[in-house]
Each structure stands twice: as C-alpha cells, then as structure tokens.
Amino acid sequence: ELFKEKNQTLLNIEKIRNAFLKYEELFRKYFNDIINKKSSIKHIVEETKELAKKSKFKRETIPDIIARLSVILSLRVSDFIEKRQEEFVLKEKCNTNYLLQPHCIQILGVLILLDSDGNTNSLPPNHLGEILTGQGKSWALALLGGYFSLIGFRVTVGCYSDYLSRRDEKDFKKNLEPFCFQDCVKYQTFTTMCNEKLSNKHTNKTLRDIVSDIISGEKLSPISVKDSEKEKSILLIDEVDVFFSHQFGQTYNPGVEIRNKNIAQIQKEIWEHIMTKNPDKIQLENLTNQRVFSLIDEDQLLSIVVRSNSLKNHFNHMIDTAIEIYNDMNDKNIFKDKFKIIDNIIYKKDCDGKYSSTTILRYENSFYYLKLMYEKQNSFKEVILNEKNFGYILITCGYISYSEIPNSFDGVFGVSGSLKDLSVTENSLLTHYNINNKSYYPSFFGKSKLKFDIINDFTIKDCKKDWCDTIVTDTRKRIAEERSVLIFFENEKLLDEFYSSYSGDLGVIPFFITQNIVFDGKEVKVYNDNDVNKLIKDEYAGHHGKVTLLTKEFGRGVDFQLETKVNEKGGIHVIQTFFSIDIKEEIQIKGR
Template structure:
C-alpha cells in the first residue's frame, strides 16, 4: 500500500492466512518437516542460522471474532512429514484392497511391511505400527469430511476455499486410492507423491500465536456482539482498549422485522410429501416474488449438500441462478453478478462473512435493493449480523428474512414442535430463537477456553521439539529426546496389547428423558457398542469388553451386569421416569466397580444425564481416588443439561466431558468416546 511505501516499511509488512503465519513461526529455526524426516532416516540434520530481529512485532487480525471462534481457538495446527516409498504405498494399497475384512495381523505379515522395517532403525517399529493401526480405523470412514478431486489432487473445503495441503489422517490417503480406482484421478504418480505414512511433527496452538507478538490488534464488524466470556478471552491477551467506529454511510437502510420476516415451515402439505420439500418450495416462492419485483436475491444455505438438494427439487423453477461455493472457480465474477436485477445466487455458509456484495445495478437499487434469505440458524449473534450485512451495503437499501424449517429448531435448539407453533402464533419465535442460540453459544465459548488449556502442553512441547531439532548435536541425550517426542506426538494408537474394558453406563431415565430422548439415548449406547466391536475386529482382536448398565432417576437400578458388549446390552434397559439424584447412583456404581476384575478389565464409567441436581461431585471425586485405573466420561444431552456440573464432575475425576445437543450429536459423541478416533488435520 502507498502508506507503507511512504514510510519505507513495505518490506516489513506481511499479509497471510493463519496457516501461513503458523508456517513462518514453526519453521523459523529450520524446516521442521525436513528436519524430522532427516532424523527418521538417520541422516545429518542441516544446520540453520536463525536471523533474529530486535524490532517489536505487531499482529493485526482481521475478523478477530472468527479467530477466537471454534475454527481456531482451542485447535492446533499440525505439521506432518511424509514418509513415502514403494513399501508405504504397497501397505496402503493392501489395506484399501482388503478393507472389508482387514486385520492388523494380516498387514504385519506382508513383505512390504517387513521391507519397511529393514529401511529404518528397529526403534521406529512402534511408530510404524501406530500408523498402520490408524489406517485400519480410517479406512472405514474415508468420506468424512467430504473429499473433492480437482486436477488429480484431493482437496477439502475449508472456510471459503478448496485446500490441497490438509490431510485428515489416512482418510485422505484412502480417498486418493478411491478416486484412482474410480478413474477420477488418472495419474498414479500423483497418488504416490501424496500418500504414505503421515508422521506428525508438532501441534501448534492457534490460541498461543498472538503471544509471539509485542502488540496485538484486531478488527471486526461484530465487536458489539462479543459475549462477556469472549471479551474476557480477548482481555487475557492484554487487549484493553476497544473502539467502535460508526459507518461512514450513516444509519443502515436494511429492513428486517423479527415479527414478520421470520418464517418456519411447520408441517407438510399432504400433496408434497415432506417438510423439507415444503421448506424448499417456500424459499423458491419468495425468490420468485422478489425477482418479479426486479430485485436480486442472495440465499444462504448451511452447506453445499443442501444446495444440491434444493436445485434438484426446484432449480428448474428459478432461471438466472448462480452458485457461490467453496469449490466455485472465478468467485469474484459470481459475486459481481449476484446483485444484478433478476439474478438469484445460492451461497454456502462461509460466504455470509466478509464478502462484499456491492450493488451497482440501479434497477436493483430502485426496486428495494438486494434481498437476503437465511435458511439456517446462525451459531451466534455475530454470524447473524455478518449475514444480514451482505445486503444494504454502502448506504443502499436492502431486505433480510429467515426461512427455516421446524426440524432444525427441534434438533439444534431442542425446541418442542408444539412450542414452536405457539411461539410463531404469538410472534415471539425470533426472541426465543435468539435466547436459546445465545445460551448455546455461551456454553460453546466456555468449552473453547477449556480446550485452549487442554492443548497448551502439546503446544509447548512442539516449541521445545523444533528448537531441539534445530540445535541437534547428534548426542545420545538429544537423540533419545527427539525420538521420544516423535513417538509421543504420534501415539494416538500405538499398539501395546489387546485391552478389555468393563463399561459402566449410568443412564439418566428421569422424566425429562421420556419419549424421543430415551430412544435417542438407546441408539447412542448401541452405536457405542457397535463401534467397540468394529475397532477390535479391525485390529485383529476379539471384542471382549463387558457392560454393566445402571439406570438412574431419584432411585438407581441395575439393568444388566457384566454382559458381553456383543450381546446388545442396550436392550437390557428400560425407561422408568422420576427425578434426579446423582449421589445415589454413584454410590451404587462404586459398589459395582469394587467387584471388577482389575487384572482382566479396565473399569470405565460413562455417566450420562440431560439435567442436573445438587449432589454428585463428592461421590465422583471419591470414586476416582479409590480406583486409580478408572476412566471417567460424563456426557450431557439436550438443552436442559447442566453442562457446568457435568464438566466439573469430569474434572474432579480426571476424566473428559462430552455433550450432544440432539440425538444425532449424542450418537456421535458416544462413538467418539468409544474409539477416540484421531480427527487430526495434518498440513504437509
């Protein structure tokens, strides 16, 4: 920019994404991937002379509320080095080709594996075995997140673009093999260049990055929307001053009436067949009305898949339709055309923030400006403000409305259908949505703060690791230190021996769990047990876990005791109804755990509730102290759950807390507990 050139400091200004900043930080003492790779091969490490600047450094974060959101805060940037040769390729192909019935023992017996061990120090065998174990898990779930192929490379949609240097464990490697097999990738040499053993060489916490700078500054259009918890997070970085600048275009001309412009499709027309189709129809009709009025319409959908469904149903009814997706080429052209009179633009969620939909069409402006339709619930007030801000820009007129469907309100906010209808009739639906959404967002932010604390130790270890690599002097002490750290950073699935668990489920069957919540819980327990079985089978071991189920309301009751995990134990329980008394059920659980065969089974307590009560902490802490090998998980469910209490109980027991807002999320959280699958994204 001219101002930087005028002050002759343009060479000191760097523009980058957060990932690029991570790369500069982690590689400033030497390329951590190359150094790790060289160490694995037993080669001399290239010495790097670090150029240290004494100048103070300043970081300016754009859209600072995004940086302190769930995509970054509490998450880590995970560089990995690729070990790629004919043997690693053969191992991956063998697993992929036999994925329907593959066991660990079969992989360890093939010649490619034996030849791989000969290439490296025998001390790396646990590392390679851990990678193969992870492959056996990931080969069963290749398409989450959804991979895409562009020019023979596998990419993933991240924020508002397609990225090709993110690897989701070995899911990405198997996605390459899948697309090669199907013909979407035509060059096998490209596959060989991109797959192999992904060896992690660090976990850099995004939340710690600003602390490397002398001065921290940030800008956002939603500063006034920060919650008190978010403001506290910001203040923890020493950011003490917040300034609010009014728009140079004066007061916004955007029109939005919470009473008139929030529409919820509640029930299906008998002739249409589904609520979702009615929802699509209403969106279509509103688009048509605005187009007939010679305006432009921008519709925001939650994801690309819903846009595809919508187009399949009603695309032919909407001429002049554009799409703005993460994979869209020439995005700027679509953005420019989106505000032209008569055009309808279907956008995926990421484009609701930061995209400048400037209207230069006088016909559109004269007819009332750009009309924005939001079809999903934003996660926070900040996101809603951003999406609303895609219309009525630079002093122009514009309008905004919600078109939602009832199922989303039920699943995401825990609303009951009859209540939604009542709120809608009384014109109080929007404030009720805002209240529930903001409460959910507040809990999410609190969890993010906890996540930052959780990943801090691995961040500090990464900082020490890269420094040790850069200063490596070939001494035995440093060699052991580096090797130990590499093994630790990749130990999510290091194999020692087959381990069986005695799983103690404490399931809340109080009155609030009646009906659908109870059915969802039973499905979640069944999914947990099935995942346990699948993982044991994939690793060549028998699923020998046993299960005890204790139902709890104001009186606990044992539903089954020491039954095999393979026997569908969830069928042994039943719903009873009542109040809540955590103390009584934990006392009963303590008695049951005391009878465990600790030589054969690791005791694991899974305590689930959709509410709370005034006791339980003392009992949970006592149980944890009595049984040192006990693993504890607390699971919250639904909008009425006392998350703070369950989090505290998990902390007291040295355990972990999980939360499912609805049935689908509860199933996913139970599966996450079962397998502790590494969903780490590696950056190569």
C-alpha cells in the first residue's frame, strides 16, 4: 500500500503483491531447510544456478531466484555460515533471533525494478528506483547484480567514486561469495569503464599495448570476434548523479607512454639548458634536433617516430611545457599546487582535487618532476632520478565519450537517493538513454528525524573570518550537547585553511579526511581506504565530542557508525560550509 501511494503508475499491484508473497514463502522455506540441515548451502547455490540457466529471464522465476540470493546474503551478513574445506557450511551455533535480512520494501523495490508485473519474458525496460539515504541501496544493487549475472549477463555497477566502488564490490563479493560471482559483477566508475573498453579479453591486450607495439615495430595479429561471442551486459546505476558529473559531455583521452632512455636524456638536457642558459625556444629546438640527428641511426624507436613525422611535434610540446613551467616559477607558481612527489613518484591533481599518478597532461608531469629534482642540488649530477616519471613520448590512442558508455549496455537499471529532485534537463538526459520508468521506495524508518530549518539553519557570512567563527561556534555548541560533528568543505584547500587557522578553537583535536590525506588524531597519512573505514566505523567520527572535517566527496554514500549515546542526544550534527549548485549534493550531505 505504501508503494501504491508513492507510485501512481504501478499497473498491476496484485501481481507485485503475489510475487512478494511467493518470495516470502520461498525465503522462509530455504532458510528453514538450511537451519534445520535439510539442505546445504552448496545445494541451494547449485539449484539457483541451474534454475537461472534454464529460465533465463522469466518473470515467474524472479521471486524464487531473488529468495535464494537473499537467503545466502542474510546468512552471510548475519555470520551464520563459514567456509570449511572449501565449502560453506552452517556454523554450530546460530541465534536466529538476530538474523539480518532484506527489508520487505527493499524486496518489493527489486521486484518492481525487474518488472514483475509485466506480461512478457523479454528483458524489462530501463528503470531507476529512488531509495532514501541509508535505506539499503547496496543490498538492492547486490540482489539485482546477482540476479542478472545468474541469468547470463555481464554486470557493471556504476559508482560515484573509487572509494564507493571498492567498498561495495568488496561487500558484494564477501556477502555472496558462495555463488562465486568473481568477475561477473564489477563495481566501477565511468573512468574505469572507459579503461575496460580499451581491453580485449581474447588477447589480454589493451589498446595502449597495441599502439605501443605499432610504435615499437612489433608484428600485429588479427583479432576476430563473432557476434555470438559478444556478451550481453547490464549497467546498474548507484546514484543517478553519475550521469550528471563533469565528465559527461567530455571525452576520456587514453594515452600510452613510449619510454626511451634517449628521450629521457634529451628532456634532462632541455631543463638544464633552461636553468643554466636561457629559455630560448629556437635554441632549444636546435638542441633537440642535433641530439635526435646524432641518435637516429642507433635508436629504432626514434627512427620510427621520425618517419611518422610526429617527433617534431612532441619535442615542440616538451619545449613549450618546460618554458611554461620555468616562467611560472617566477610568476604565479600555479604548478606548485598541481603536483607533488609521493614515494618518488610524481602525482598530478585531477579535476576533482585528487592527486593521481595515472593522470598525465602532455609533458607537464615530466618537466615538473625534473624541476623539483633539479632544485635539490641545482643540477642533476648528484640526484637519483626515477625514470618512471619522465623519458617518454605520450601517444594519444583515441577518444571515448563518457556519455556514450551507457549506450553500450543492453539494459540500464539502478537506484538513487534523489530521483524526484531531477531538473527538466536531467530528466531529458535519462529519456535520451531510454530510462522512462521511475519508481519510489517508501521509507521503512517512518518519519525522517532530520532537523533542518530553511531559515534558521541557513546562514550567509560576509567574510571568511566570520564564516570560520560561525563554524567554530556551532561546532562547540554541538560538542557541549555530547554529539558528534561532521563538517563538509567544498575542497581540500578550504579545509586546510580552516584546519590550520581555526582547529585549535574547536576545543577538541579534529580528524580530517580528504581524497589525498587522512588525519586520525595522531598522524597525517596518505589516503587509504582502511584508514577511512576505521575513522567512520570504529566510533571515531561517530563518537560523542568528536569532530571530523571532510571534503564534499565524502558526503555521498559514506556511512558513519554512531555511538549509542550520540543517537540518544539527537544524532550526528552536519555542517555544510558551502552552497551546493546541485540540490542533490545537499540532499546527500544531509543524509549523513
């Protein structure tokens, strides 16, 4: 009835009700059979695979397959089963009063997404469902992913961030491990999906490998793939926002680094010339031309690239980049914030503010690394250089449109916490992908306990000092109430400024989490998922009197485990220190 209230377009509520009742009956049967040792985990798993293989997509078997998946998921998360001699078995002692299982609203939502009230056995139409924050999107996606994988589809779950994709894939594999899904279901960002498009599973070679072979003069072997060998695939969306990121409308530009010791030497000489003589472009062009001419007969790679008439352009890019970095040293020094060296590897900050060793922009990475290393001794003579950071020609392998990725799948399904807040433009984009079906899950927690007054809890300050003072005052008030506080900043720079100048006024030592570093109250560490999980789960961030500063990326999908006392005192207090351009971002941060 709750679903009917929120979804006026549900065509056949009776069919959905019957599908759920069948699920419920079968869940109890399979669960009791395992608990009473009438059946084994192995038997249930094998029966499920056989049923799925025979039926493919048949609406009458959906409740049965979902029930079997749910039973294994429930037993696993409840810690009722364990692995002995390579087989999952029931533990000796299980208190069935403490069974964790999918909520009826989650199951009904999954049945609706799978079009259980439909009349044919063809693949359901593309469909997104709205599940409110903290109400089980991960479990719904796990059941959908498991179902589609069992009936023969390759499944990709599109996630908002690397952290969420790693976390949810780890949970999925652990909770449904008895089914051995392994690589059948993958959790990925759209960037990772683009990378996978460059790979060929028949040869284990990527497009980058093939381009490298061509440049190196290697002989290529033809690859033929029959249409019958092409896998059918499903895209599951974890948060509709993945469609509206800055990447959409842009292209993914894969490149391959062709490494060469002579290129490394020439790049060093370019930087030395700039630092010891002058940054004259004509002189640098003459220098590189002379060096290439002297090496071309003995260096096969240089010879191949020269014949392709592209080497001159690469050296022009190198020279322009080196001169730009040199001029910037004596001007705004904007490159200083773009790069850092971690463990002797050069990292570049990407458009999301995250430092990455795989983000490469032309030859900036190479020459900024050489600049930093040259400064140590004012020469390269006594400096040990890591040639992983420079000494390559960067060849562009083509362009992949992020917005075309969804069109490469046979079906698109998913869940989101902010479906009803889409703009007209955003809805039109979903229509472009033939996502015309939307459903809305009711809350199984009842009324929301979120307290937000659009007048009194919405504050604008005229200057940064007043802004910081207000954050400090509000935080100290909540600490006095024995609550925990999460403070979200728009970027790492603003977080760092606040921490450096005002953290001492909070009355406690705050933790902080960014995409690059984590501070647990004792030491600053390079970002690591395990350190983040420790802070958010082990009653650090959620402990009374604790304050955590975070960048906005951690306002989506990250679950903070609260101390009981904090819940009793009114729950966690969230301060968003910036205005979201997109209301969905604000909804997600409030959802913490």
